[in-house]
Amino acid sequence: MICRPALLAALLTLAAFPAWAACDAPEGKVAYAVRWGDDRIGTDEVEFQHDGDRLLVRTRMEVKASMLFVTVLRMKHESEEVWVDGRFRSFRGRTVDNGDVFEVAIEPASDGFKVTRNGESRIVPASFLPGSPWCADILSPLGSRTLVDLLKGKVGTVDVVRRPDEPLTIAGQTVSAQHYDMVGELQRESWFDTQGRFLRARVPAKLGPKVTIGLE
Numbered sequence: 001m002i003c004r005p006a007l008l009a010a011l012l013t014l015a016a017f018p019a020w021a022a023c024d025a026p027e028g029k030v031a032y033a034v035r036w037g038d039d040r041i042g043t044d045e046v047e048f049q050h051d052g053d054r055l056l057v058r059t060r061m062e063v064k065a066s067m068l069f070v071t072v073l074r075m076k077h078e079s080e081e082v083w084v085d086g087r088f089r090s091f092r093g094r095t096v097d098n099g100d101v102f103e104v105a106i107e108p109a110s111d112g113f114k115v116t117r118n119g120e121s122r123i124v125p126a127s128f129l130p131g132s133p134w135c136a137d138i139l140s141p142l143g144s145r146t147l148v149d150l151l152k153g154k155v156g157t158v159d160v161v162r163r164p165d166e167p168l169t170i171a172g173q174t175v176s177a178q179h180y181d182m183v184g185e186l187q188r189e190s191w192f193d194t195q196g197r198f199l200r201a202r203v204p205a206k207l208g209p210k211v212t213i214g215l216e
Contacts, residue, residue, distance in 0.1 A: 024195065024197070025048045025050070025055055025057075025134070025135065026048050026197070027048060027049075027050060028047065028048065029045055029046065029047045029048075030045070030046050030047075030048075030215075031043060031044075031045050032044040032045070032046070032213050032214055032215055033213070033214065033215075033216045034061070034063050034211065034212070034213050035211065035212045035213075036063075036065050036073075036205060036208065036209060036211050037208065037209030037210075039065070041063045041064060041065040041073070041211075042061065042062050042063030042064060042065075042075075043061070043062060043063075044059070044060075044061040044213050045059070045060045045061070046058070046059050046134060047059075047060075053084055053085040054082065054083070054084050055082070055083040055084075056080060056081075056082055056083075057080070057081045057082075057083070057134065058078075058079070058080050059077065059078070059079045059080075059081075059093075059132070059150075060077070060078050061075070061076070061077040061078075061151075062075070062076050062077075063075050067208070072206075072207070073097075073098065073205075073206070074097075074098055075095065075096065075097045075098070075151075076095070076096045077093065077094070077095040077096075077151055078093065078094055079091065079092060079093025079094070079104075079150060080092055080093070081130070081150075088130065089108070090105075090106060090107050090108070091104070091105065091106040091107075091130070091150065092104070092105050092106075093105075093150055093151070095151045095152055097151075097152070101118075102117065102118060102151070102152040102153055103116075103117070103118055103119075104116070104117050104150065104151075104152065104153035106148065109123055111123060112124055112125045112126045112128070113125075113126065113128060115148055115153060115155060116153075117152070117153030117154075118153070122155065124146050124148060124155060125146055127141075127145065127146070128145070128146045128147070128148055129145040129146065129147045129148070129158070129160070129182075130148060130150055131147055131148055131149040131150045131151070131186065131188070132150050132151075132201075133190060133198065134197075134198045135192070135196050135197065135198065136178055136180070136190075136192040136196035136197075136198075137196055139160050139180050139190070142160045142161065142162060143159065143160060144157060144158075144159055144160075145157070145158055145159075145160050145182075147182060147184075147185075147186050149186055154186060156184060156185025156186040157184050157185050158182040158183060158184035158185065158186055158187070159182070159183050159184055160180060160181075160182055161180065161181045161182075161183065162178070162179070162180055163179040163180065163181055164179065165177060165178055165179060166179050166191075168191055168199060168200060168214075170199060170214075170215050170216070171215070171216065175193060175199070176193075176194060177191040177192060177193060177199055177200070178191065178192045178193070178194070178196070179191050180192075187203070187204055188201060188202065188203040188204075189201065189202045189203075191214070199214055199215055200212060200213065200214030200215065201213045201214065
């Protein structure tokens, strides 16, 4: 028998984790192209591993971009995020961006989640938005959200807006895509298929055109 204090603690712990409507995460690896304007500059590989109600999402990204024969961007990223029963539980990632290293960890805290970036920590709400949503349901609820950039651990406030659906060309086929815009301190756009699965994202670059990550 569970005593009342223990039961209350368990309920409070459960309430600390945000929950989204279940997405059908694929099994195995999905490879996306990374483009800077019209130029392909790298790959973003996401691997989904299911174990009962536990989902492990591994991401590996590598990009290299040049301008006038000079390398202006070289980045590598590896991370793991854990979801249990449709709830985000933890994240650990490492990004090397032009020699600068960013170690990022996200783990539960009593009043939300603790985001640690290169040893410095801050608390974000339990309803925070992971900056690389692989499922449209992660973007719910719409409106003002705290967004955490999973590449470098930056935290900012964004307004999540659903735009009209629009066609995208994937593997030579035209598909209808759900379009979401995140406007604010950290900006990005995302597109998903009718089942809510990730198709494409577009984010500002340090210089030049925006960077696009997506299926081709």
